Amino acid sequence: MKSNKPFQSVLIPFEEEIRGLRRRRPPVSYAEIAHILNQRHGIAVTYNAVFNFVKVRSKGKRSSYLFGPPWHRVRNPLSDQKTTSVTLGNPSTSDFPQGRKAEDALSRPRRPVAFSFSDQYNLTRLTPEEAAALEKKLDEELKGES
Amino acid sequence: MTSTILFTAGAKGGSGKSTAARFVITYLREHGKDPLLLDLDDENKTLSRFFPEATRVEMKKTSSHDILVEKVLGSDQPLVLADLKAGTGREVLSWFSDVPFDELSAQGVSFVCIGSITSSPDSAQSFLNWVSVLQDRVSYLVFKNLKDGDILPDYDTTSEAIAFRKNLAPYHVILPRLDEEYQTELERLNLTISEILNSDQAHLGISTRGKPLGRILPQLLVRARLRSFQRRIYEQLDAARHLLPLPIDSQEVDQVGVKP
Numbered sequence: 001m002k003s004n005k006p007f008q009s010v011l012i013p014f015e016e017e018i019r020g021l022r023r024r025r026p027p028v029s030y031a032e033i034a035h036i037l038n039q040r041h042g043i044a045v046t047y048n049a050v051f052n053f054v055k056v057r058s059k060g061k062r063s064s065y066l067f068g069p070p071w072h073r074v075r076n077p078l079s080d081q082k083t084t085s086v087t088l089g090n091p092s093t094s095d096f097p098q099g100r101k102a103e104d105a106l107s108r109p110r111r112p113v114a115f116s117f118s119d120q121y122n123l124t125r126l127t128p129e130e131a132a133a134l135e136k137k138l139d140e141e142l143k144g145e146s
Numbered sequence: 147m148t149s150t151i152l153f154t155a156g157a158k159g160g161s162g163k164s165t166a167a168r169f170v171i172t173y174l175r176e177h178g179k180d181p182l183l184l185d186l187d188d189e190n191k192t193l194s195r196f197f198p199e200a201t202r203v204e205m206k207k208t209s210s211h212d213i214l215v216e217k218v219l220g221s222d223q224p225l226v227l228a229d230l231k232a233g234t235g236r237e238v239l240s241w242f243s244d245v246p247f248d249e250l251s252a253q254g255v256s257f258v259c260i261g262s263i264t265s266s267p268d269s270a271q272s273f274l275n276w277v278s279v280l281q282d283r284v285s286y287l288v289f290k291n292l293k294d295g296d297i298l299p300d301y302d303t304t305s306e307a308i309a310f311r312k313n314l315a316p317y318h319v320i321l322p323r324l325d326e327e328y329q330t331e332l333e334r335l336n337l338t339i340s341e342i343l344n345s346d347q348a349h350l351g352i353s354t355r356g357k358p359l360g361r362i363l364p365q366l367l368v369r370a371r372l373r374s375f376q377r378r379i380y381e382q383l384d385a386a387r388h389l390l391p392l393p394i395d396s397q398e399v400d401q402v403g404v405k406p
Contacts, residue, residue, distance in 0.1 A: 032297060111313045115278040115306050121271050123304040131303040138312035
């Protein structure tokens with residue numbers, strides 16, 4: 001008997017994650033998102049499926065919550081840095097930061113990192129949202145110390 | 147007089163440490179600095195392949211690394227760049243554990259760790275192993291090497307790597323993927339981009355060192371692309387002058403091979 005349940009995409013639980021990846025500047029490609037979802041969560045989707053998932057949720061909205069404001073007007077998170085253009089012969093690269101000013105680097109406080117030497121992989125992978133939250137937290141701690 | 151010891155770090159082979167070192171060396175030379183080159187990778191000898199003038203060091207025991215410090219102390223060589231051996235890293239890290247950084251700092255000696263991270267999880271893991279020992283006793287110049295992929299998840303979104311980036315303020319250089327054909331030719335012929343571009347006989351297929359350039363690299367458009375590629379790297383290193391060390395507001399002559 002045919003199920004009466006409406007179709008629900010397998011990507012719904014990962015909507016936030018996909019949104020975070022597309023909001024990166026430059027946005028992560030759909031193919032790469034499909035690969036990341038497969039690596040992290042074991043789900044197998046094509047890049048087309050990811051594209052359709054995103055497109056459906058942005059239907060009728062040029063600046064949807066998934067895409068955010070037009071990317072060329074998005075403040076670069078490293079906004080005090082110049083960007084350089086794409087290197088010829090490598091179309092997949094994108095603008096990247098020039099780097100912070102030397103004076104800022106010299107004056108920035110430094111403190112040790114808690115990490116245990118290991119021959120086995122022991123890094124803690126975070127979602128983009130968790131990573132952003134941790135970066136913000138550490139920035140605030142460092143600001144408080146300086 | 148201040149002295150600087152630059153050294154490559156990270157245990158994973160093939161992550162691009164020597165490539166990063168090559169760019170730093172040619173950048174320094176084109177800004178009038180001539181670092182003493184030490185090749186401590188007695189297995190691969192990668193640095194020596196590209197820079198035959200590098201001093202090869204036989205790594206018979208851990209204390210063989212003492213040469214890094216010996217060369218700057220009591221000598222007129224203020225700048226040393228050492229390419230260390232890939233491997234587990236434990237031996238060389240145990241050497242670093244014994245280095246009296248405070249005492250050396252009082253004598254004007256500073257250390258800069260050159261790392262190279264790729265999309266491979268192992269490259270981030272092995273580099274952070276080094277960080278766990280070196281901590282804030284050295285400065286960090288990290289090349290984000292995109293040769294295997296544009297995404298570096300283990301460096302961008304792991305809590306340990308984020309803590310490293312925030313707490314130890316490394317300087318980053320993004321190394322884009324170079325056309326595979328050009329990369330193969332450079333490796334095969336042991337050529338740096340600099341020695342191709344600086345040669346006035348490049349169109350004849352000869353480098354500044356008199357080495358053959360093969361069939362592909364002498365082509366005008368190929369050299370134009372290499373120049374563009376190198377410029378992108380150098381522009382990022384411009385902003386890291388304070389680490390290398392070059393004066394921040396340098397008025398040095400930027401002509402090739404001309405020392406200030």
